[in-house]
Structures are given as structure tokens and as C-alpha cells.
Amino acid sequence: MTTQKVTPINGNSLRGHLETMVLSSLEQSDAHGFEILRRLEKAGCGALKMKEGSLYPALYRLEKSGLIKSRWEKCETNRPGPRRRIYKLTSKGKRRLQQGREEWVQFVSVVGQIVGAPA
Amino acid sequence: MTTQKVTPINGNSLRGHLETMVLSSLEQSDAHGFEILRRLEKAGCGALKMKEGSLYPALYRLEKSGLIKSRWEKCETNRPGPRRRIYKLTSKGKRRLQQGREEWVQFVSVVGQIVGAPA
DNA sequence: GCATGTATTTAGACAGGCTAGGTACTAAAT
DNA sequence: ATTTAGTACCTAGCCTGTCTAAATACATGC
Numbered sequence: 496m497t498t499q500k501v502t503p504i505n506g507n508s509l510r511g512h513l514e515t516m517v518l519s520s521l522e523q524s525d526a527h528g529f530e531i532l533r534r535l536e537k538a539g540c541g542a543l544k545m546k547e548g549s550l551y552p553a554l555y556r557l558e559k560s561g562l563i564k565s566r567w568e569k570c571e572t573n574r575p576g577p578r579r580r581i582y583k584l585t586s587k588g589k590r591r592l593q594q595g596r597e598e599w600v601q602f603v604s605v606v607g608q609i610v611g612a613p614a
Numbered sequence: 615m616t617t618q619k620v621t622p623i624n625g626n627s628l629r630g631h632l633e634t635m636v637l638s639s640l641e642q643s644d645a646h647g648f649e650i651l652r653r654l655e656k657a658g659c660g661a662l663k664m665k666e667g668s669l670y671p672a673l674y675r676l677e678k679s680g681l682i683k684s685r686w687e688k689c690e691t692n693r694p695g696p697r698r699r700i701y702k703l704t705s706k707g708k709r710r711l712q713q714g715r716e717e718w719v720q721f722v723s724v725v726g727q728i729v730g731a732p733a
Numbered sequence: 734g735c736a737t738g739t740a741t742t743t744a745g746a747c748a749g750g751c752t753a754g755g756t757a758c759t760a761a762a763t
Numbered sequence: 764a765t766t767t768a769g770t771a772c773c774t775a776g777c778c779t780g781t782c783t784a785a786a787t788a789c790a791t792g793c
Contacts, residue, residue, distance in 0.1 A: 502717055504717075504724060506781040507630030508629065509781070511625075512729070516729060522730075527741090538724075538727055546781075546783080547740090547782095551741070552742095552743090553780085555742095556780090577739065579739090580740085596729055598623075605657075606635065607722065609635045610634055611641075625750040625779085628750070629748085629781095630749090632749085648771055665750075667773090668749080670772070670773060670774085671750080671774085675749090696756095696771050697757085697771075697772085
């Protein structure tokens with residue numbers, strides 16, 4: 496009974512928002528892919544399941560557009576595991592994030608009004 | 615100066631929301647495709663540009679799923695122009711609309727929190 | 734060795750909104 | 764009569780971006 500049906504947010508509805516989400520998650524601090532995944536999953540409260548296969552291509556696109564920059568982190572810095580690629584917002588990326596937020600607000604406003612759900 | 619730059623809501627961000635929008639626009643009253651387009655465009659305040667090439671396939675999918683039903687309207691009923699296909703929500707469609715609204719609220723809540731834009 | 738957890742990468746599938754046309758009917762203009 | 768314009772519908776094929784599913788690599792523990 497208490498099976499708390501959390502309808503997962505699927506890929507379609509994420510389209511066009513994922514990149515802003517990634518940029519936003521990098522605002523607090525630089526991070527590598529897996530860490531971004533963890534941040535988003537945590538913030539998504541179980542409803543959000545972004546996959547590696549979505550994230551890494553997105554990161555590639557973002558870097559290609561100059562919105563983020565990456566550097567490799569050596570793994571000898573007192574931690575186990577493989578190498579990590581650390582991503583960082585560029586100033587261009589910060590501006591885009593601002594823009595993405597404005598677009599998000601407009602998107603919510605417009606679609607929300609049509610869908611007519613009580614905000 | 616007063617060029618009110620309305621960034622149009624593009625196809626990607628509409629993904630996965632369009633069907634709920636269509637269902638919602640049919641709630642007030644039955645309508646044919648063009649009328650749905652007008653309703654959405656009007657509600658979108660200029661920011662929303664849904665195309666026929668998106669709507670008609672969506673209507674087809676919705677009908678195939680039993681969420682809407684259509685009937686042809688003869689054109690001799692005191693109006694000019696070609697025949698129209700009038701769409702109507704089924705009870706299954708009404709239930710789906712409810713579900714779509716719940717999912718919308720959740721979507722806005724989750725993504726909104728991540729994007730961090732002031733709601 | 735082998736399994737496990739962490740981390741990255743990629744090929745290919747797939748969905749669905751968009752482009753860009755086409756069809757058809759009516760009325761008004763030429 | 765023919766053209767033009769407005770309304771209405773339909774569709775083939777494109778394109779983008781998320782997902783599936785697998786491979787690779789490194790370190791630790793059994």
C-alpha cells in the first residue's frame with residue numbers, strides 16, 4: 496500500500512532541459528561525470544534517473560560549445576579508482592546558465608498555464 | 615527597444631509534454647486540429663509555436679491509444695471551408711490528463727529545484 | 734585469479750517534434 | 764474561368780538527443 500509510486504521522469508520530458516541541469520549542477524563546484532550524476536539523482540529525490548549514456552554525450556556537446564572545460568585528475572591524489580575528468584563552467588557557460596534559467600521560467604509559465612495544473 | 619525578445623519554446627523542450635497539452639486543450643470543449651493549434655498558440659502568448667507536423671501525428675497517437683475519439687464534421691453546417699475532424703476526450707483520456715498533470719507538477723518540482731530558478 | 738565499486742566511453746536504437754511539402758474545399762478577386 | 768487566399772488535414776523523411784547495452788580501465792578485497 497505504501498508503495499509510493501514515484502513516476503520516473505523519462506527521457507522525453509528531459510529533452511532540452513538536461514543541459515541546463517548539468518550547467519546548474521556545476522555551479523556549486525567543479526565535478527566529474529559520476530559526481531554530476533549523483534548530484535542530479537540526489538536532487539531528483541528518486542524521480543530522476545539520468546543515464547550515463549545521456550550525460551556523457553551532453554558533456555561532450557557542452558564542452559564543444561565552450562560552455563564547460565575539462566581537465567583530467569590524476570588518481571594518485573589519495574583516492575582509489577580510475578582517472579576522472581573534472582568539468583568546470585566557463586564564463587560563457589555561466590551566461591548560458593542564466594539564459595537557461597530564464598527559458599525555464601518561461602517554459603514553466605507557458606506550459607503550466609496550458610496544462611492548467613495548480614502550481 | 616521594445617522588441618520584446620520572446621525566446622520561442624523549441625521542439626526539444628516540448629517533448630513528452632505536448633500530449634498532455636493537447637489533452638488539456640480538449641478539456642474545455644471538443645475541437646478540431648486547427649482549433650487546438652489556435653488555442654495553444656493563444657495560451658502560449660507568442661512563445662509557443664506548435665506545428666501541424668507535430669500536432670496531427672500526436673492526435674493520431676492519442677486516438678490510437680484510446681485517449682481521444684474523432685468524428686468528421688460535415689461542412690454544410692453554415693460555414694465555409696473543408697471538412698473538419700472533431701476530437702473529443704474519452705474517459706480514459708480524462709484520466710490520463712489527470713495523470714499528466716500530476717507528472718507535470720512533479721517534473722516542475724524536480725527540474726525546477728535542480729535548475730534553481732526562482733519559481 | 735575473480736568480483737565489486739568507481740569512472741569513462743561509445744555504437745546503435747528509438748521516439749517524436751519539425752520541415753516542407755502535398756491534397757481538398759470554399760469564397761472572393763481578377 | 765482562373766487565380767488567389769483562407770481554412771483544414773495529412774504525410775515522408777529529417778534531425779536531435781536520450782536511452783540501452785556493452786566495453787574498457789583502475790583499485791581493492793576475497
